[in-house]
Amino acid sequence: MAERSRESRRRRRGVAALAAVALLGPTAAACGGGDDGGVPEINVYYAPEENFQQVVDDCNQQAQGRYRLAYQVLPRGADEQRVQMVRRLAAEDDGMDVLGLDVTWTAEFASAKWIREWTGQQKSEASQGTLQQPLESASYEGKLYAAPKNTNTQLLWYRSDLVPNPPKTWDEMIKMSQDLKSQGKPYEIDTMGAQYEGLVVLYNNMVASGGGKMLSDDGGKVEFDQGAVDALGTLQKFASAGVTNPSFTNTQEDGARLQFQSGSGAFQLNYPFVWPALQEGAPDLKDKVKWARYPGIDAGTPSKVTIGGYNLAVSSYSKHPAEAYEAALCLRSPEHQLFSAVNDGVPPTIESVYDDPKMDEAYPFKADILAQVKDGANRPITPAYQNLSTVLSATLSPPADIQPEQDAKELRGSIQDALESKGVLP
């Protein structure tokens, strides 16, 4: 099965490459917008997704000659994707039409006037049936700036042979892990703790689950209430309880996955991509691993987990905005979201897609994902989110050294500066 999927993946990639070349053929990518004999060319800048080219091809068919889509692949890393787009948008490049934006970039791009607002018919089409939290991530100052395409959220994965009942709170999980450790069994809680965005996500999970707030509701001022301070304490406790992997403070998503697959972990907090990877990479473990909802802070309150994902926006400098809106809506239509979910492992943002039986095999955990996304928490929505994230991750790292009261005071000042773009980023 793995062999066949790899074979077909390769074949599809070859076809994809050919298709891309064919589509790009007459386009002078340098000047962008090399329309071929009156048919507008719509350039879609999106992260590398193995089967996305097929979605693009399908939308080309549905366009029936009114426009032609070209899939321009962006680099693998989110930061690099942003850099590529920002550089060109800052230069008012008209060669980009549809942009694949990470959920945290909407406010920034909107504030810099790089993306267009969605209004009227397009807005209602993009919002219809879409889950609330992803929709909020695509909005800024009450206006919609993008159409949510896919979402993502972390789950708790655990070894059912070691842990009969999954924990519901952080305290419970830490205690279970410590018990396992004293029994000499695999005990680690593997998750991301390097000084990067993933650490902010981890912290945000704790803040949101505890009902805390980092920023005021309008995103303009820092609030950092008691919930946020308590979350600092929880994070510090987790990092110093002796239950993490030795490389915890240098671990990102793939690293955490590998740690868990190596067998030393009893728990893992990570995105669903680990599931198919586990099937392939650690076949001896796959029958012993189950999933559950991400742990919360209080036993009675279900956790609120950070959502990730991508939204599709239209560039302000696009020469064919009408076609671009249409293309974006097609690319994230329910049928295409189903296709991408099953083939590329990216959870949908339209609720009805979850009911489709085709989701069951690829997403045995779809119920948990849907529940978490419905309850989910966005990271603070502000144009200065990158600043905030950089400052926060620098203060939170290494988590074992956090001093809640002191760091909270410091953060109130440095986050406020970050929001106003004052001072120097670490």
Added chain:
Amino acid sequence: MAVMDQSAAAKWRWSLIDLVVIVFALIPVLWITSLSFKTPATITDGNFIPREWTLENYRNIFSTDQFVRALINSIGIGLISTLVAVVLGTMAAYAIARLDFPGKKLLIGISLLIAMFPQVSLVSPLFEIERSIGLFDTWPGLILPYITFGLPLAIYTLSAFFRQIPWDLEKAAKMDGATQGEAFRRVIAPLAAPGVFTTAILVFIFCWNDFLFAISLTSTERSRTVPAALSFFQGASQFEDPTGAISAAAVIITVPIILFVLFFQRRIVSGLTSGAVKG
């Protein structure tokens, strides 16, 4: 008999030293090579020698022509940039080493200034210039910056070596009856060769491995070089790094460097020892 023992002993000593050098230089390279032959399941088992071997990674990177295009771009852009930078640099270095003219110190100062200014700040304005004159995502769009940033090193290296050349030999050869061309070719050129080939190697490696300009001044396979192309390799999912593929690519792109260096390294030293300098 004693002489032969000595040189045999010397050979053994040198062999040992050679081995130490090779080991230290190549162990990390062997590690990358070993990563490139590991299966996805074993890629992180920490063993130096793969338990399970596979050519899958190599097959993967050649399954589309993305990587091959990038290789072609790298080779073409690298060679052209090196050639032009060495030629221009030789001319300038000759002038600096041998001639006196106002503005000499200024030129040297400016070229050093260009080498010193952090390139990360220069990329965005450069991008805007290239976009407006249509050079963005083209070969000249990369070649010009590479020449520009390779020239300071070229000029400094070449002038350092040109200073060492006893130019009087040229006059002596001419007085011995050689023509200007012969004097240059047989006497000066071999003495200039070490500097020129050293510079060529260094500039080529700079162009070959540059990432910043490659990722910022290209956007499609038309001109993207290999280091930038590595960022576009797909893992099995958004979060998985295609370590195997990247390692395989790294091994493959090191091969041209090896060839380039093997070809040029003899010429660096052959100059003085070739016997052109006689009497």
Added chain:
Amino acid sequence: MTAETATKPTTHRARAEKKAKTQLSEGRKQERKLGWLLCAPAAIVMLAVTAYPIIYSVWLSFQRFDLKFPDQREFIGLGNYITVLSNQYWWTAFGVTMLITVVTVAVELVLGMALAWVMFKTLVGRGIVRTAALIPYGIVTVVAAFSWKYAWTPDTGYLAKLFADGAPLTERASSLAIIVLAEIWKTTPFMALLLMAGLALVPDDLLKAASMDGATGWQRFTKVMLPVMKPAILVALLFRTLDAFRVFDNIYVLTAGANNTSSVSMLAYNNLIRGLNLGIGSTMSVLIFIAVAIIAFIFVKLFGTAAPGSEEEGRR
């Protein structure tokens, strides 16, 4: 090209001298023209590509300019410089950068010299040694850094096993050491290549004369070879130091700047690219440039006449 002082019969000495003088200034003029002509292409290319970007960067450093808030752009003179120079993150990064620079360059000079000696003098397998020694420099930096990260991470690599059960990349001192090691491994060949070519230029007869005078191997090295190699050493040291000061790739991949291991380049990158703060980012670039210029100035002064274009040596 050489202004040959004409050797004329002494009977016309006065006229000859006068003619010689005008020929000299004619020659001088020709020399200048030739000099400019030869330098022009290089100068034009360099200036055409970098003049605007450098000037633009410097100009930006005097402004408060954040791409996310384009309406708040304004000229603030030296405000950014004060902000950066009074900021503790800058000075921490500066300290780390200086440490890495000094250590790597010092070690590389010694190692590079030794390596150059081996590459030059070895009796066995010359081509192989020279090529093998240069390979580290030829590998793409990010890939090498990535492989080091794997090697030093417990479970995934073979080097971490040397550290019992610690994770060396999560502690400041050990991660700095690993970064320094990665830098040294990667760029010693650069020094070695330049030094080897320098070694190749030492005239054999000088060495023979010295040994006939009774000089020991070490004396021949320090009194004959090193002085002749000074220009090559200067180039190697200068460029290596400039690059070491701007270290970025290795740190980015190995630790992402955690535990205060960021360099000034990483700081500039974060502010410029992540924070989209063109004002602060450009200011940092200018400051890095100034720091590097000071270092270059010191080197050139130290090496005096070994600097290119500085004196008579080598001409005529």
